[in-house]
Amino acid sequence: MARQLDQVAHFARYAEQLGAESLWVGDRVLAAVNPTVGYGGSDTIPWQMNALLDPFVALSVAATATERVRLGTSTLVAPWYPPLLLARSLAGVDVVSEGRLIAGLGTGWSPDEFQGVGVPWAERGARLDECLDVLETVWAKDPVEPHRGKHFSFPAAHIGPKPVQRPRPPVFLSAFTRVSQRRAARRGDGILPAVSTYPGSAFDPAAMVARPLEQVRRSAENEGRDPAALSAILRINPAAESSVDAVVDVILRTRDTTDVDHVFVDLVYLVDQGVEQALDMLQRTLEMAR
Structure with missing residues (x-):
């Protein structure tokens, strides 16, 4: 923090x-x-x-x-x-x-x-x-x-x-650009997509997670690599006013509609309320996402 x-x-x-x-x-x-x-x-x-x-x-x-x-x-x-x-x-x-x-x-x-x-x-x-x-x-x-x-x-x-x-x-x-996607396809073990959550925002797991990963995997196959060996780890960036429900919704929809199973939450916007508040949000997020 x-x-x-x-x-x-x-x-x-x-x-x-x-x-x-x-x-x-x-x-x-x-x-x-x-x-x-x-x-x-x-x-x-x-x-x-x-x-x-x-x-x-x-x-x-x-x-x-x-x-x-x-x-x-x-x-x-x-x-x-x-x-x-x-x-x-x-x-x-x-x-x-x-x-x-x-x-x-x-x-x-x-x-x-x-x-x-x-x-x-x-x-x-x-x-x-x-x-x-x-x-x-x-x-x-x-x-x-x-x-x-x-x-x-x-x-x-x-x-x-x-x-x-x-x-x-x-x-x-x-891998947010075509150049970086090609680099990831040639050289990486996976990519690091990111989404933000704030009141009124819309999360499209296909557009934000599944399709970029699919594109990188296709490029990897063209490079002679096993596309299944590449995965993604999703970073969720909640705004200060984001709710735990909104964060959990992104986690569950990612889990249910993509093959990405590793997600983490960036708690940087909760620093004004300190470590204990961040740990409380983490605890509630883990409980609701199980």
Whole structure:
């Protein structure tokens, strides 16, 4: 929670006790006062994004506070990171959690954040592709063969630790555009669709979940991959005024009308009421969705 950043262990521990199957973190470095691109089609950025923990700090704390839940990123903005450092950080989370990491990667949406980390906005797709190359190589081999890419290079080297999950942790990719869908079809284990719930909103599971996954699976088959091996994990973004009933409706309709069975709820807009209120909503959601 943005106002209770020291409560990650408490939230993670009790979420697991309540029956949660996974815990997720996002990735933000700044929220521009006058953004070049606002969030979700608006011209502003919600105040809840003003302060977020480093995702690797949050995941490491959650890993040590829990024993069972999967630990995911939705999404890490991979182009911000030198791939070797990203490989090390993700492998470290997988090691300390004893193999519970789900690596969700994307290209981000804020040009201001790319400016802040010194990475050209126009290079985001190419950098993500090179990052995926490096992760695949670094996680699978020892010694690691030399890499000479457009943006990064390193010599043949011993690079560890390796992830517990072999040959690598599952990698899910954002897939909101045709380019990103093709990337996911070629290289991912699945995609990360997202929907928002707020009073008066309409949720169409076919349009928002089933069809994007179907498109990626068709592309994967064209690439010679097994389409059935690709899945989706749905993120639900409830607005501050959303009800538990609305969130549960999305969960149940996704379960009943698609083959997606992994869903998580982003509680960022509940931070003004604190961790205990977020845990209460989680408990009621789990009880109603069972």
